[in-house]
Amino acid sequence: MSFQTFSLHQLGWQAEYARLLTLADFDAGYPARVMAVHRSGLAVLSSRGAMAVALPHALAESGGVAVGDWVLVEHEADRALRVLDRRSLLSRVAAGGDHRRQPIAANLDALFVVSSCNDDFNPSRLERYLALALDAGVLPVVVLTKADLGEDAADYVAAAEQLMPGLSVLAVNALDEASVSQLGPWLTPGKTVAFVGSSGVGKSTLANHLTGAAMQRTAGIREDDARGRHTTTAREMFPTPGGAWVIDTPGMRELRVAVGEAELGAVFDDIDALATQCRFGDCRHEGDAGCAVEAAVADGALDARRLSNYRKLQRESAHAQRSLREQHEHSRQFNAVVTQAMRVKKEKLGR
Ligand SMILES: Nc1nc2c(ncn2[C@@H]2O[C@H](COP(=O)(O)OP(=O)(O)OP(=O)(O)O)[C@@H](O)[C@H]2O)c(=O)[nH]1
Numbered sequence: 001m002s003f004q005t006f007s008l009h010q011l012g013w014q015a016e017y018a019r020l021l022t023l024a025d026f027d028a029g030y031p032a033r034v035m036a037v038h039r040s041g042l043a044v045l046s047s048r049g050a051m052a053v054a055l056p057h058a059l060a061e062s063g064g065v066a067v068g069d070w071v072l073v074e075h076e077a078d079r080a081l082r083v084l085d086r087r088s089l090l091s092r093v094a095a096g097g098d099h100r101r102q103p104i105a106a107n108l109d110a111l112f113v114v115s116s117c118n119d120d121f122n123p124s125r126l127e128r129y130l131a132l133a134l135d136a137g138v139l140p141v142v143v144l145t146k147a148d149l150g151e152d153a154a155d156y157v158a159a160a161e162q163l164m165p166g167l168s169v170l171a172v173n174a175l176d177e178a179s180v181s182q183l184g185p186w187l188t189p190g191k192t193v194a195f196v197g198s199s200g201v202g203k204s205t206l207a208n209h210l211t212g213a214a215m216q217r218t219a220g221i222r223e224d225d226a227r228g229r230h231t232t233t234a235r236e237m238f239p240t241p242g243g244a245w246v247i248d249t250p251g252m253r254e255l256r257v258a259v260g261e262a263e264l265g266a267v268f269d270d271i272d273a274l275a276t277q278c279r280f281g282d283c284r285h286e287g288d289a290g291c292a293v294e295a296a297v298a299d300g301a302l303d304a305r306r307l308s309n310y311r312k313l314q315r316e317s318a319h320a321q322r323s324l325r326e327q328h329e330h331s332r333q334f335n336a337v338v339t340q341a342m343r344v345k346k347e348k349l350g351r
Pocket residue numbers: 145146147148149172173174175197198199200201202203204205206253
């Protein structure tokens with residue numbers, strides 16, 4: 001991949017990153033933005049150009065590094081010293097049920113949540129992505145593709161706008177450049193965006209439009225794994241001709257929600273507001289007397305689907321939080337056992 005040279009500002013640098021760096025930091029290294037995370041190290045861009053830098057094991061272990069991260073690179077040593085505090089971080093719950101969080105994309109300014117004006121349109125799935133974006137600290141923008149294929153795009157837009165207060169929703173024909181230009185306000189110089197959504201909704205089509213020749217997302221970066229699924233070995237971040245950045249990582253396609261209560265509450269603001277009107281403060285909205293939430297469902301003011309999706313996401317997030325706690329407890333116990341074993345061994349050797 002060849003990159004022209006970019007200034008820090010063009011790379012998305014913001015004053016708040018600098019505030020966290022001391023003079024000693026600047027003596028030790030210089031900031032660079034992570035374009036790709038490989039097993040062997042990081043591909044970064046800085047005002048010095050494109051480079052491969054080593055990722056020390058300790059850094060990879062402690063919270064990891066994601067595409068879009070800013071790292072401090074050691075002068076003359078081509079080695080990442082540390083990851084700068086992130087303004088936003090999209091992470092996923094790792095597959096395999098251990099509920100560990102894996103960083104996927106950092107320092108995003110907007111997350112395009114893509115669905116289409118057809119059968120893929122699924123309010124519950126959209127709500128899940130919206131909560132995920134808020135949890136990551138990123139502004140979600142809903143993009144409804146395939147607006148050219150039916151006449152009812154406006155209905156889909158209206159339905160999506162109901163899903164969160166103040167949500168921006170765009171209907172586009174992803175095949176048409178002029179239509180895609182509606183995304184422009186989120187793609188100003190130095191801004192970083194990414195796409196999430198189901199397979200086939202048009203994420204690649206949109207991203208390819210935005211990045212032009214810079215991104216050959218399907219070319220060469222996908223491999224088939226043993227199960228015949230597509231996996232991608234490289235993670236990438238691409239410049240648009242207008243000066244924005246598009247992050248496209250495979251992990252984005254398997255996002256599972258493990259969102260905090262507050263972020264869910266921000267998406268389901270209407271339900272939280274209704275809940276304050278329930279007769280009892282600890283109302284569970286399940287047949288409780290004087291329940292305003294259930295009353296709203298009964299008189300059609302609140303969608304039963306929306307309520308049940310809220311409950312489902314709450315359960316999932318409670319489960320994930322619990323598992324994380326259990327994990328910490330487990331490693332604490334494990335460490336205690338190891339410490340004890342070491343002590344016993346030392347005592348034996350000492351004798
Ligand atoms: N008519 C029309 N076709 C579209 C539109 N957006 C996408 N398509 C078509 O839908 C198909 C799937 O689009 P992709 O961009 O590959 O979808 P994707 O979301 O990247 O899918 P994955 O890579 O599997 O995650 C392609 O054949 C596109 O040409 C649209 O707005 N209008």
